[in-house]
Amino acid sequence: EVVLTQSPATLSLSPGETATLSCRAAQPIFTYLAWYQQKPGQAPRLLIHSASKRATGIPARFSGSGSGTDFTLTISSLEPEDFAVYYCQQRYNWVLTFGGGTKVEIK
Amino acid sequence: QVQLQESGPRLVKPSETLSLTCTVSGGSIGDDTNFWGWIRQPPGKGLEWIGNIHYSGNVHYNLALKSRATISVDTSKNQFSLNLSSMTAADSATYYCARHQASVAGSPVDHWGQGTLVAVSS
Numbered sequence: 001e002v003v004l005t006q007s008p009a010t011l012s013l014s015p016g017e018t019a020t021l022s023c024r025a026a027q028p029i030f031t032y033l034a035w036y037q038q039k040p041g042q043a044p045r046l047l048i049h050s051a052s053k054r055a056t057g058i059p060a061r062f063s064g065s066g067s068g069t070d071f072t073l074t075i076s077s078l079e080p081e082d083f084a085v086y087y088c089q090q091r092y093n094w095v096l097t098f099g100g101g102t103k104v105e106i107k
Numbered sequence: 108q109v110q111l112q113e114s115g116p117r118l119v120k121p122s123e124t125l126s127l128t129c130t131v132s133g134g135s136i137g138d139d140t141n142f143w144g145w146i147r148q149p150p151g152k153g154l155e156w157i158g159n160i161h162y163s164g165n166v167h168y169n170l171a172l173k174s175r176a177t178i179s180v181d182t183s184k185n186q187f188s189l190n191l192s193s194m195t196a197a198d199s200a201t202y203y204c205a206r207h208q209a210s211v212a213g214s215p216v217d218h219w220g221q222g223t224l225v226a227v228s229s
Contacts, residue, residue: 001170032213036154043203043219044154050212087154091214094167096144096156096207 002026002092004099012107019075021102023088028068032090035064035073038101039084047086048073075104109134111204111220119198119227125191129204129220136185137162142207142214143187145178147200148222155200159207159214160187199227 003026013019023033031051036044046055048064051071061076075082083106088099115127129143136143144159158168160178168176177190191198202225206218 030212034213034215036216043222044216045219046215046217049208049215049217055215055217089154089156089213089215091212095170096159096214098154098156101153 001095001097002029002090004088004090004097006086006088006099006102008102009100010103010105012105013078014107015078015080017078019073019078019082019104021073021075021086021104023066023071023073023099025069025071025090027092029090029092031067032092033064033066033071034089035062036087036089037082037084038087044087078104080106109206109218111206111218113202113204113220113223115202115223115225117223117225119194119225120229121195121227123194125189125194125198125202125225127189127202127204127223127225129187129189131185131187131206136180136187137182140208140210142167142209143180144205144207144216145176145189146203146205146216146219147198148203149197149200157189157191157202159205161209194227196227198225200225 033051035048038044052064142159145157160166180187201222203222204220205216207214
């Protein structure tokens with residue numbers, strides 16, 4: 001399976017600032033990467049698929065980039081509702097894995 | 108709007124088999140462009156993919172759970188199910204059923220059930 005490593009584990013920021021989250025794959029996965037947001041007590045929500053394509057209804061302040069092994073989720077001008085845990089996910093040879101998550105907390 | 112709803116026991120004894128069912132509404136489980144899967148999350152921890160299935164019966168598993176997990180589909184009831192045998196305390200988690208977009212690279216999950224918390228205890 002392909003291991004995904006997310007960094008940092010925790011990001012402390014203020015509303016209005018920009019969050020930059022990293023996801024690194026142990027081997028190249030083209031652009032087969034998705035990002036999810038999870039708030040306490042809720043199921044995850046799909047934000048980005050195919051590394052850079054926003055899912056339906058996702059605000060433009062969320063953007064994804066990268067290919068191969070290095071990927072980034074950028075949240076521009078953080079809103080209060082953006083403070084949550086973010087996961088990346090990939091599929092390789094029909095096996096899916098998730099990264100360990102990055103918690104974006106209010107500073 | 109597609110909705111998924113898990114059902115099954117909230118408490119399982121050690122060594123027993125967990126059986127969960129996911130009922131799909133607002134869409135057909137026979138849609139060729141989707142896989143239907145299970146993902147779990149231990150309390151306070153990250154997400155772990157268990158496996159997924161296509162309505163045709165094509166199924167894929169997390170290699171770490173493959174020996175204990177069985178996923179099946181019932182198109183007549185628009186449901187799919189998970190059986191996880193030899194349960195231990197380490198299997199205590201919130202179990203989510205999910206829809207994977209098979210037509211999109213990476214098979215992202217675009218619909219999730221609300222999740223059901225399963226505890227393993229005698």
